[in-house]
Amino acid sequence: MNYLSPFMIKHVDFFYQPQSAVLGCLMSKQCNVPFPLVSIVIPIYGVERFLPACLDNVCNQTYSHLEIILIDDGSPDRCGEICDEYARKDARIVVHHVANGGVGAARNIGLDAARGEFVLCIDPDDIPETTYVETAMNAAWEYGCDIVTGRFRWIDENGNPYQYDSPHNRYDSLFVLTRDEAVDQIFHNRMESFPWIYLIKRELWNSPKTRFPRGRVFEDAATMYKIIANSTKVVKLPNTLYSYRYRRSLATNSSGKRLTLAAAENSMERLVFINGTELPDAVRRDAIINGFNMLIACYYDLLRRNDANDAEINHVKSYVRQYAPSVRDMPLPKCTSVRWMLMRFHMEKPLLLIDAIRRG
Incomplete structure (x- = not known):
């Protein structure tokens, strides 16, 4: 050990013995243990x-x-x-x-x-x-x-x-x-x-x-x-x-489309990281599912926005399709499964309409 921790300082009575070298060092102005x-x-x-x-x-x-x-x-x-x-x-x-x-x-x-x-x-x-x-x-x-x-x-x-x-x-x-x-x-x-x-x-x-x-x-x-x-x-x-x-x-100022795009970018980077890192199977599976949930949510959020352009929407959609093979045969939440199925069949708009009605 090359230093004395604050824990040792606060518990110096534990280390005390008559003529203790530790206590002597703590009390000495010559102590050079940083x-x-x-x-x-x-x-x-x-x-x-x-x-x-x-x-x-x-x-x-x-x-x-x-x-x-x-x-x-x-x-x-x-x-x-x-x-x-x-x-x-x-x-x-x-x-x-x-x-x-x-x-x-x-x-x-x-x-x-x-x-x-x-x-x-x-x-x-x-x-x-x-x-x-x-x-x-x-x-x-x-x-x-x-x-x-x-x-x-x-x-x-x-x-x-x-x-x-x-x-x-x-x-x-x-x-x-x-x-x-x-x-x-x-x-x-x-x-x-x-x-x-x-x-x-x-x-x-x-x-x-x-x-x-x-x-x-x-x-x-x-x-x-x-x-x-x-x-x-x-x-x-x-x-x-x-x-x-x-x-x-x-x-x-930090809300809106910019956050959605950043969240999608982070989700893809996380997938690459997970695939390149040794993790327990359960941790890996849950992390991949969570990332896919986020990407799906980001995609539908952009679809709802008036300020999102086609290039941005398609960019995130491409991320979803790249990510999808990683979640094959994984137990996705029902909402995510439905959204993904509608994406595959190009039926997102009915879901958005239902969502808009529900929101009132």
Whole structure:
């Protein structure tokens, strides 16, 4: 072991013996056994109002051996100045001012620059608990895992509680998951794809190299299952580690056709990944069925939209047909089976009419 974990520090009485070398090291100013470095990556754009609250809690983490990587993604407001102000006050902060490339590209810059043993991605309009890193690092040491996750709360733009039932928060006990169990949970939406609720060993991002797709919405959903599939053990803590700020204006701007097309793209990429990854048969089957369900839903969603053109609709339809052989002889949900049968016989329009009548 080449470091003393926070868990060992907090439980030093367990290690104490008269003239204990461990205790002597802990008490000595000459101790040269470092804590593991944790890299915190924060992509920043257009969040001048919320950024100070985020950075205050990042800088005040009870686990202090951090490098804090701020990526000013060409933000048009004062975010770049705020980043520089905080960097002048805290030597652990490194600021990258870059041309706007989107949240995925900005996170990738931070991941490439990270030197820590563990990496935590945080969104700049959210508020991590000041104990987030310490709590997660204690669990990483105690359970020998390479990913730690926990629960989070929702807040509104003013920081008040926002009521939303997230799948990730539907538990109240600690769970130690194998890699296959964790993959199964994220494919079944029992774990979120938000990167900010995972403390992750940096080597999982680099071996093999995994990065967020540039310029795509749902870039996190296209990425996090790959990281979890590269792990060996995942710990789910019942602790609330993070406050996620729901911003209604962003939710409105991020809806519609663009999300549907991104979901279809992610579903096809997931199928390719599943076919190239060793997984238990049950996990593989359920993941393939879930992906096909999503593609079918995306196709019919585009058919309903007035803003979707024929090229986009046919593009997703081609994905459905490419995917279909993978679900042959699999037990599809009835709704998906009916939709797929109507597609094969070019009878989608009657179903859309019935659906429109039902919706009123």
